[in-house]
Amino acid sequence: MEILIKQDLLIANEEKAKDIRARLKQHNICMLNLIGSPGAGKTSLLEKTFSTLGQRCRMAVIEGDVETDEDAKRLAQYPVLIAMVNTHGACHLESVSVEKALNAFDLKKLDLIFVENIGNLVCPAEFDVGENLKIAVLSVCEGDDKVIKYPLLFREASIVVLHKIDLLPYLNFNRARFYADLKKVNPKAKVLEVSCTTEEGVDAWCKMILSFTKINVISIS
């Protein structure tokens, strides 16, 4: 019975996710679902994105958190619209709460929406929230075995950010193993190596993000 109820929930979740995707398409908005462990650096990556691209395209973020607004407060200083979703203990976002958050925005005035999912490598990967792409964020501090240990996310993600690479000299992280595992699990995934501390890879990341806003990019002088 428990399994049947879960299937029903997943089906209902997926139907709403499809509606969201259709709605965003009407507005030429791309939505990116950022998923990674607690401390993988999802919020830091968004800070870099908003400080670099904030004047060049119209962005919003749906901030998922278990119970605080810590991340939303960090992002409040950037030129970006923010909608908070507190899951009150739940370990992932679902399409129903993302839909409610979207209602807080004027979609006519947006090019790009980020979803910062709950810090968790397991469940968020199971729940389509209407995004166009899932982006996995993995900090090198977490170890080189995570692709094999948590394969669903890495199978679902179109892009993998290998994050905090400035710390590689101090860690026993086997890059070759990471790439070999990812090739097995998802040969099509694009990998970006990024450090928000040294800014290595931030340009490539921002360039890629801009490429998702097919039109509507506002050129600055």
Add this chain to the structure above:
Amino acid sequence: MEILIKQDLLIANEEKAKDIRARLKQHNICMLNLIGSPGAGKTSLLEKTFSTLGQRCRMAVIEGDVETDEDAKRLAQYPVLIAMVNTHGACHLESVSVEKALNAFDLKKLDLIFVENIGNLVCPAEFDVGENLKIAVLSVCEGDDKVIKYPLLFREASIVVLHKIDLLPYLNFNRARFYADLKKVNPKAKVLEVSCTTEEGVDAWCKMILSFTKINVISIS
């Protein structure tokens, strides 16, 4: 309805957990539930524990993993009994699977059992698996805001291992903030700062672990 079913599940889980605790008490076994994010270093900490204490007390570990046996393979070289639990996608262990794993052991021959929970800061804290203590493992790489952002685990944990402290010089981790937050959330929690790389704090950790095996400690020559 979804909430009611969850409550039923939690109640059933707790009843079985009580049974487990009673059964372990009969055998003077202490069971410790290790909870932390993916890559917090739970398995590394167990490796150090088993290599240091393997000849001094009789230990077993219940290895929770989403779908692989990667961690169990790492631990197989140590003098410790291992029972694997694959959750097939689920993000936490429950008492029913821990009970099954316990049946694999001859409890008369054990002093201490570790449960290495699924790498996740959210749900494992909700599920009593019959342990005597919950131990939170937090890597400094995850950031100093995690106590506030994921308070349930830190409220439930009797011991917090602040892990990978050898990396502190390369990070922007505010120790004072971590301690202040923990004092608010759980003033009784005991903190151990540990690095498995430099071995700092490993002795204190092992000493504490030994203190949990009230009797049955086998002295070595």
